[in-house]
Amino acid sequence: MEHGFLIQMLMMLVIAIAAIALFRRLGLPAILAYLVTGVVSGPSGFSWFSQAQMHSVAELGVVLLMFSLGLEFSLPRLWAMRRTVFGLGAAQVALTALVSALAAWYFQQDVTAAIVIGAAIALSSTAIVLKLLNEQNWLRRRHGELSVSVLLFQDLAVVPLLILLPLLASDGEALAYQDIALGLFKGIVVFVILMAAGKWALPRIFDEVARARSNELFVLSTLVVALVTGAFTQWMGMSMALGAFMAGMLLGESQYKRQLEADIKPFRDLLMGLFFISIGMLLDFQMVWDNWWQILLLLVAIVMGKGAVVYLLLRLGGEPIRIAATSAMTLAQVGEFSFVILALAVNYQLLDMSISTQLVMVAVLSMAIAPWLVRHSAELGGRLQSRLDNSPWQEPDIPEIKQKETVIILGYGRVGQTIARFLKVEAVPFVVLDLDPTRVAEAKNAGEPVYYGDAGKRSLLKQLGIRNSQTLVVTFCDSRSRENVVHLCRELAPELTILVRTRDDQSLQQLEQAGASQVIPESLEGSLMLVSQVLFQCGIPLNRILKRLESERRNHYPYLHGFFSGTESDFTLEQLHAVSLPDGAAAVGQQLCEIPWDKLKVDLKAIRRNGEEMAQWAGHWQLCSGDILLLQGKPRRVERAEQYLLQG
The missing domain is CATH 3.30.70.1450 (Regulator of K+ conductance, C-terminal domain)
Known part of the structure; x- marks a missing residue:
């Protein structure tokens, strides 16, 4: 039997690998691949495992997820954004949960189930939204800041929910206020104890661990801290996830934060994968098939309802239509913590399995469409505002070039930044496009004219006003993209001077055929600079050296090709x-x-x-x-x- 169990586990992992690869290729979150693996492996598929068999391992995944979330939870950042976090965030969670709970109660759900449903629907996907906002370089934009504020409060709201669920399970007949007060008091006691431990004990423990210079000891200590704090809160009558979150939050301010994140990530990802697989095992596809129209109606109602709540709150707060609509579409999906809430509710027998299955399917579908909604949210929001204002819409963040002397730099790595510094010294205006969101954010914070954008998009180059520029410099290294970009720029601006930086001259002829005015191979130019210094030291006249260098460039570097090979x-x-x-x-x-x-x-x-x-x-x-x-x-x-x- 043990041999059969190992074979089944191996088959499940193979299915998970194939599903993740397929979903990544389709641009969908890996969470959906784990859920599909659970469906295939569980009672609705091959029935290799039961949900109960996966429960213990899955619970560890939730514990490590909450620990990682705690590490990312910055109290200074929370305090700096307190107005939008505790204003907009609290209003969104409270109003969405209230509307959802009232709707559930209207459709014959009891009060406890309605509270659970409202809490699950109120949460959005922190992982998906932050990843997509970061990819689009929207974290510093107004709608990105508002979305992050709401997500911060949602993460904070998970803590009282983790305290509340066991209390609801202990008294299913009515909400006892004294029990809630007792639970909150226990939570405060636990928080004080863990704060004391985090202030005095944990730093000393990890100082000793760090002095040992053993990576294995550091990893083991991280796991033990997460699990011990989880076990402590469970012993106090609360969930393990709550203790792990608090431990992560306390260690998040320490000097070991990055190392802890790196050490815990492999275990967290693996165990979280098993958690989502166990969620997938809850899905009864026969039930889903029988109620598919209800699930689709729920999906539309929840996505539009959550979006409407965010939109109305932001409009009441004085935000423009575009910002409100963009933020609404960004936060319209149901999040991964909703799975945690629903799984705990089923374990505590607070929610019927059929209702949980339908909500899980709605969450899965909402997360599947989330990437499309987020990526197109700015465009759709802008079009909505232009329709309501009767004005043409264009992306507002990238200014159109007016001066002929403006240099366009595509790519803001080492070479792009060096060019920009010299242009700034000579007071030559320039504008930069780059696809690294972190680099763009850092540069914009420093006041540089750097913008996030794909130089291969015709509409973006037109909006930038490429025809009004005189010089364009391509500095990035991706050869295939570089050739396409050069061809597109030459097509849009036939008179433009296009300079292209390459590592060598392997694609020199292709780039010139695509429209490059001059190709500068980095390694060959470095050799020429060294040659010029050697010749100058040998007494060769400067004019003769310059003519020799120009001849090399004009004739495609004939003296810099063909070398005797050696062992290395x-x-x-x-x-x-x-x-x-x-x-x-x-x-x-x-x-x-x-x-x-x-x-x-x-x-x-x-x-x-x-x-x-x-x-x-x-x-x-x-x-x-x-x-x-x-x-x-x-x-x-x-x-x-x-x-x-x-x-x-």
């Missing part, structure tokens, strides 16, 4: 190779014009005879025994050419 060389493009013709070689006695150099695809760079290099040769030159031919080409071609010269 990395000349994979072209190499120089000397072939000595012994007596009896096939090429001896032949004229140079008789050798098919075009078919061999190598270049003859030099001929040495009797120890001297021949200055000139022609097609009628006849090869003799002892001649040394210097060939240049790609390694395999040079090898074939040598074989031809020696053996025919």
Whole structure:
């Protein structure tokens, strides 16, 4: 039986891997892949496992998730955003939960079930929303800040919910206010105890662990702290997740925060995957099939209802239509903590399994459409405002270029930033597009004209006003994207000067054909700079050096190609190779014009005879025994050419 269990576990993991790969390719969250794996492995599929078998491991996943959330939970950040967090966030959670609970109560659910349903629906997906906002570089925009504020309060609201659920389970008939007060008092006591431990004990423990310089000990200590605090709160009559969250929050302000996150992440991701698999096992597809129209109606009602609540609150707060609509679409989905609430509610017998299944399906579907909603929220919000205001809509964040002297820089890495610094010194106006959201955010905070945007989008380049610019510099390294961008820029602005930075000249001709005015290979230019210094130190006149460098650039760097290979060389493009013709070689006695150099695809760079290099040769030159031919080409071609010269 044990052997069969291991085989089934292996099959489940294989299905999970395949599902994650497929969903990633489709641009969907990995959570959905775990849920599908649970459906396939559980009672609705092959029935390899029961939900009860996965419960213990899944609960550990929730504990580690809450611990990680606590690490990210910054009290200073919360205090800095207190107005929107405790204003907008509290209003959104309270109003959404209230409306959802009243709707559930109207449809014949008891008070306890209505509270659970309202709490589950009120939460949005912190993981999905933050990831998508970060990808789009919207965290610093107004709607991004508002969305983060709401998510912060939702994360904070999970704590009282974790306290409340066991209390509801202990008294299913009515809400006893004294029990709630007792539970809150216990929560305060636990918080004080853990605060004391976090202030005095935990830093000393991790100081000792760090001095041991053992990664295994650090990982083990992190797991033990998360589980011990969880066990303590469970012993106090609350959930393990609450204790883990508090421990993470206390350690989040320590110097070990990043190391703790890195150590806990593999265990958290694996156990959280098992948790979502166990949630998938709760799904009864026969029930889903029988009630598919109800699930779709619920999905539409919940997404539109949550969005309407956020929209109305923001409009009442004086936010523009575009900001309110964008934030509403960003927060319209149901979150991963809703799964935690629903799973705990089922375990405490607070919610009927059929209702939980329908809500889980709604959450799954809402998370599936969340990436599309978030990515298109700014555009849809802008179009909504333009429709209501009767004005044309355009992306407001990137200004249109007005001055002809403005330089467009595509890519703000090391090279892009260096160019920008020199342009700033010379008071030359410039604007930058980059796809790294962190880098863009840092630069914008410093007041630099750097904007998030994909340079491969025609509409973005038109909006930027590429035709009004005189010079464009491409600095990023992705060769395929770089060639497409150059072609697009040349198509949009035929008179534009386009400078392209590359690591080498492998794609020099392709870039010039695509429309580049000049290609600057980084490694070759570095060699030329060194050569110029060497020649100058040797007394060569500066004018002659400059002419030599210009000749190299104009003729595609002929002196910088073809090198003798060695054991540790990395000349994979072209190499120089000397072939000595012994007596009896096939090429001896032949004229140079008789050798098919075009078919061999190598270049003859030099001929040495009797120890001297021949200055000139022609097609009628006849090869003799002892001649040394210097060939240049790609390694395999040079090898074939040598074989031809020696053996025919």
